[in-house]
Amino acid sequence: MAPTSYVDGARLGSGPPLRVENPADLSTVADVPTAEPADFERAVLAARRAFDGWAGTPAADRAAAVLRFLDALEARRELLEDTVVAETGALVASARTLHVGGAIAQARDAVRLHAAMPAEEPNPVPLDALVTGGRVAASVLTWEPLGVVAAIPAYNVPLFLALWKVVPALLAGNTVVLRPSPLAPLTVLAAGDAAHEAGLPPGVLNVLVEAGSAGAELLTTMPQVDAVSFTGSAAVGAAITAQAAPTHKRVMLELGGKSAGIYLPGAADRAAAGIAIVMRAMAGQGCALQTRVLVPEDQKKRVLDEAAEAVAALRLGDPRDPSTEVGPLISAAQAARCAEHVAAAREHGGRVVAGGRARPDLGGHYFEPTVVDLDGTANPLAQEETFGPVVSVLGYRDADHAVELANDTVYGLSGAVYGPADEALAVARRVRSGTVFVNGGYIGAFASSGGRRHSGDWRERGREGIRAYQQAKHVTAVSA
Template structure:
């Protein structure tokens, strides 16, 4: 167990001042149900104050030269880096994520990818000539200039999810700040501590008051204000599709830009020559934040004639995975974030059984382990009509479905309201052909690339706009067309 003295317990940060006079929010370690911290919450009036502070700060920050903004953002990231050890301990304690992944992805990876965003932003022009045919540029004996420019949106409301809290927060905050926006950031009440540390880092880095405001609450009143206030120009949210729909509705009357990365029910398609990799793919889902990832391939599609073999191999792999303390190097699968998430897994597995699914491994909650644990679970499904193949579980539950041929595999992969991510494994030429037919914002072929220079984003119920890469920077900018002629 992490030392209590090593854990961060920061407060909300608004307009350059630390605050929090509301009831204490109890943050619980999902592995052992102990109290990690009790943090004073922000009141609705504090959220109003943060929105107005960000509005006031916008003019000055947006006029600050881009290079100067980038330097302050890098100092902000260095301040977070100086807290690396405390951030690691805190993320493990509040999320239950395995310590190795916290070190490589949640903290170091988050900071390094955010630094890469500074490089990407520096490579993008603030203005560039708009290609127009030469004959159209000469009118009435005068030469016309057509230019495309990019400007900040204004005040951004940023609301990340709990599963990779700091990583998701930085991929909203950093592009927004680099492009001249000011930000009101609200972490998930389930895992707020590492994100709250961004307020202290902003103060240390010398960000002007009001440029970055960070507030925590236990309910949703502040979030509703952030997504509906007329002073907010854009909302960036990562979370469930249901909440994303509510946010879009709240933002609609004031015509905000709404950037959503929502749920997923991603398919991993294994071609006949790659069936031997399917069991490994199942284990990856279980080990990755106990299945709490919207891009994870929770539907495994294999040739029908090999399905029995894949189920047996997957069951063997899953049976060997060890549930336990995320700080223990021998642990393979950590806890879920809450008992509500455990109950969701129970309900989804029960519904799968009721509709003909067969559990071949796991399938039970493990509250006897002292935390929010659910066994890594593999379910044999006949088709995608089963509710387990349609609804996002967000836990260590994977379904295996057989396909007749590649056309059928594509049909099954696309039989979902989601469209966030997917994967195809097999010989590169055939795998690429299948990948091009999958309706998803990202498709990985034999692993692919995950990094700051490639954007991700969804379709349909999985959201809109992109994060990371060039597109993730441009999402926080408004395009402006300027055309002019000489007098």
């Protein structure tokens, strides 16, 4: 049976079927019944009704229920791995370690983190201010759930992104309406079955798939929804912000990126390998990937030659073939976007040193791993998010110039600096980005990530990622 939407403890789906396409060979993975706008409204109202009971459940009991939910997903692990390969074109190894295994492991760590966080904290009020007229005052900050949360993840790592939103929201006492991307809904739809098997009360977690955006627009406008958590493009993020404004929802956005990898003079020999990593990572479909590579001007030619050689050696093809290193893009539109960006780069003086072509002859939505030599950030390829296996290389004169180039963008999601630790740290402190890695870094449930400017607002994961789904309340009391 194909997975279906799940609302108020029951399966549903009466709308026209949504064809989910395998981007590697254009075959049909599944035809999924869609939810109608009225179903989204039902889901929101069910979540509203369930909220008081779930929020009033002891935190330890909520955590136990979430762990049962994750156990139910774990029991489906092989099916989920196979599904995410089929619907996104993810490589088999990536499906195992990141898309499914990594997603569930980080969600379990989020449960551990939440258990260690206080539900209330004393405010740092000076002692003399707390003792007034012989009476002792207390000033405490308490943390409460927001209410109904609409969770809207992107297609590139669908289950991973969904759990980043759903698990902290549920742990904090919120109820959730989860709307997966129509491009890759199947893995996320399994969350409905897992919630049912885990015994989550009806309405606590609802999962609905649609072919268009009418349901998502309802989630961002209905007054019964208290918060929207979205991962996707900056343009859609701006639309969601506008739609949510009249009802003053909290809007948590993780949007696009044009992240820079700065290679200091002694580390430029690492740049070619770093470029290849971008290509292998979901065929470049990651908003935090370092798609702008900055190297010393006097080493740029060598880096470009090494990058061209490294990229040309990458095997593009069937994601189920263990020898494949770069899989397909999610859709024909995404392959066309890559081609358009490369063409625009050429028109503005960019030089393609590797790749540069769509490869429909391979049977799916493939685009060659591509490296483009740019002479500055005025080139549109240095400014616009491509979301594919396309990396630009720019030269810099000195550290100040490298920082200037890295910060010359409307985005601010992620970045990295490579080189001697003391020099790299000094440069990293000047990069305006939500995350900066120095010679590598940690990604996990205990450290948050998030963007600035057109890359979004708020944080996901870490303490901040849990607090994002909570509302602070100041409680003060004076002894009688």
